[in-house]
Structures are given as C-alpha cells and as structure tokens.
Amino acid sequence: MRNGKGRPILSELSQLPFSQACENNKKPILTELKSVFSSSTQVLEIGSGTGQHCVYFAKHLPRLIWQASDQSDYLAQLNSRIHIEGPENLLAAIELDVTKAWPSAQIATNIDGLFSANTLHIMSESMVVAFFEGLGQYLNLHANVAIYGPFNYQGQFSSDSNAQFDMWLKQNNPQSGIRDIEWITSLASDQGLSLQADTSMPANNRLLHFSRS
Numbered sequence: 001m002r003n004g005k006g007r008p009i010l011s012e013l014s015q016l017p018f019s020q021a022c023e024n025n026k027k028p029i030l031t032e033l034k035s036v037f038s039s040s041t042q043v044l045e046i047g048s049g050t051g052q053h054c055v056y057f058a059k060h061l062p063r064l065i066w067q068a069s070d071q072s073d074y075l076a077q078l079n080s081r082i083h084i085e086g087p088e089n090l091l092a093a094i095e096l097d098v099t100k101a102w103p104s105a106q107i108a109t110n111i112d113g114l115f116s117a118n119t120l121h122i123m124s125e126s127m128v129v130a131f132f133e134g135l136g137q138y139l140n141l142h143a144n145v146a147i148y149g150p151f152n153y154q155g156q157f158s159s160d161s162n163a164q165f166d167m168w169l170k171q172n173n174p175q176s177g178i179r180d181i182e183w184i185t186s187l188a189s190d191q192g193l194s195l196q197a198d199t200s201m202p203a204n205n206r207l208l209h210f211s212r213s
C-alpha cells in the first residue's frame with residue numbers, strides 16, 4: 001500500500017467507484033493474461049475505469065510494468081485507487097482518449113502488451129476504429145493484445161442476456177453496442193495483429209488474444 005500518512009485506507013477506498021463485475025471477472029481474466037503476456041514487459045491498459053483490474057493484475061503479474069489510462073474525467077478517482085492500493089509496478093494512470101492524440105513522452109516507448117476490458121461496446125464505431133489505429137502506431141513489433149468483453153458472431157448475439165445488454169447500451173447511447181468479432185479481427189489485422197485465441201469467459205464474455213509475432 002502506498003498510503004503512508006496514517007489515513008483510514010478502507011474508508012478512502014469505500015468512497016471510490018466500485019464495479020462488482022470487475023471483482024467477479026478478475027480471476028478468470030488473470031488466468032488468461034498469465035499466458036497472453038508471458039513474454040511481455042510493459043502493458044498499456046486502455047479504459048482502466050475504477051482501477052480494480054489494474055491493481056489486481058499488476059499485483060499478480062509483478063514482472064510487468066502496468067500503465068493504466070483513461071479519459072480525463074476518470075483520472076482523479078482512478079489514481080486515488082492506484083495511490084492507495086497499487087503495487088510499485090503499477091504506474092499512475094495517464095490521460096488517453098483514443099480519439100485524441102495519444103500521449104507519447106509520458107509513457108514508455110516499448111509497449112509490448114495491451115489490455116482493455118469492456119471498452120469496445122461503450123465506444124462508438126469511429127472510436128473503435130481510432131482505438132486500433134492508435135494501437136497500430138503504439139505497439140512494438142512483438143506485441144500481444146488482450147481484449148475482454150461481450151462480442152457477436154456475424155451479427156448474432158451469443159446469448160439472450162447479451163441481446164438485452166445491447167438494448168440497454170443503445171438506450172443510454174445509440175452509438176454504443178456489442179461489436180462483431182469479424183469486424184474487430186479485421187481492424188486488428190489492418191494493424192498487423194492476428195487473432196491467436198478467442199476464449200470463452202464467464203457471463204457470456206470473450207477474451208480475444210491478438211499478436212504481431
């Protein structure tokens with residue numbers, strides 16, 4: 001823990017945004033990341049959200065330098081969690097909006113891992129395109145990419161709950177929606193990333209592993 005000021009850490013943590021889904025999915029995701037990032041050294045996470053994932057993964061993958069990031073509105077609370085309970089290999093989160101210029105000087109120049117969970121169905125289609133174009137320029141030649149979330153196959157939902165979730169997403173934002181794996185794979189391919197594995201995860205989610213090797 002990084003809070004050396006004797007403040008009531010648990011009470012501070014309880015004030016921060018919390019996702020029960022992150023608590024439920026972090027262990028199965030970690031199992032996959034151990035293999036996906038077995039040869040990686042520096043991982044950039046896009047859309048770190050509450051920070052529960054980056055704290056947990058950095059703690060359990062201490063060999064990796066983990067760079068959290070998110071849009072500006074999320075940064076203060078994300079960095080509060082990182083400050084309170086993040087391990088040393090978890091760097092303070094930086095601002096990264098995929099539709100804007102990606103930060104360059106702030107982050108390590110040799111990013112060979114990318115993780116993003118539950119982001120592509122929140123982003124609009126043009127944001128998803130920007131996400132992959134950014135990756136293409138950012139990642140090094142041997143990068144491994146892990147993308148977690150719900151996906152469709154050829155426009156078909158893989159469960160009734162995903163279909164309901166998609167309706168809920170679109171009620172909140174018509175630009176959001178569960179993406180087709182075929183489209184995601186094609187965007188990745190344009191950046192030299194090929195699909196290595198499409199792994200079934202709990203609650204009708206998938207873990208997509210792409211690599212440039």
Ligand SMILES: C[S@@+](CC[C@H](N)C(=O)[O-])C[C@H]1O[C@@H](n2cnc3c(N)ncnc32)[C@H](O)[C@@H]1O
Pocket residue numbers: 019022046047048049050053070071074096097098099116117118119122123127
């Ligand atoms: C549903 S939350 C997921 C958060 C976390 N990864 C998780 O699994 O709980 C969606 C995340 O996508 C991020 N996001 C949405 N649009 C973005 C953009 N244009 N650039 C970067 N991140 C974006 C949000 O800020 C938010 O952190």
